[in-house]
Amino acid sequence: MNLRTLKKLSKRAAPLLEQLPFAAGQQFPAPRDDDSYHNTFIGDRKHWDRLPCHPTYEARHDWPGKRGAEIVFMTRAGRRKILRPPTDARKGTIMVGGMSGHSEPEWTEESAWDALYGYVSAHFTEYVPGSDGEDPHLTRRLDNPSDVLRAAREIIDDQLSGHVI
Known part of the structure; x- marks a missing residue:
């Protein structure tokens, strides 16, 4: 993935995040300076x-x-x-951020794509007993961005209809 793809995926993920039941935080475009951080590995070396x-x-x-x-x-x-690889988002990438922590709150942020992928993968993760505790196991294939976006839309549709996946 490169920074341009991350920006486009974040733009597609932002409206879906607003419809999901958890409060992801406030959405804002990344500013021009290098202070907006994401968690996505950018393997395209032209951005390094x-x-x-x-x-x-x-x-x-x-x-x-x-x-x-x-x-x-x-x-x-x-x-x-x-x-x-870069850890700062491109200008205009939709970011999700908010204050977290109890005694010493800090500002945390991530790209909208990271937030959506994290929510969808947590939703479809099942913990099975293993030799050293519980091992996480995905119950649905999330190999590419279209799988993640399709799964997010299904979660939203099922929650609107009252079903639970």
Whole structure:
């Protein structure tokens, strides 16, 4: 996924979030500055920091389950450089944010797509007993964005009709 795709998916997810029963927080477009953070892994490397590269790459994996989340390479001058995927959203991406915490509240935010995906995946997660406690298991296939959007629409339709999935 790249930042442009995240912006488009967030725009499609925003009206669905308003119809879901949980209060996700207030929605707002991401400002121009780099202060709006998202949780989506941006694997398209054209959005990563561009620095002169040298073929001595060493892949490091800071993001669980994601390959190539960080690239460490040596420059010709012998200095180490690190390339990381962006964590700030593109200007205009629909964000969902609000205050959270009891004794020391803090501002938390995420893209509308992250919020919708989190809600839908939590809705279709079943915890089955395993060897080391309870293991989460998805009861529905959520492999691509169309699966997630379709599932969100079905949740909304079922809640309007009074059924529970």
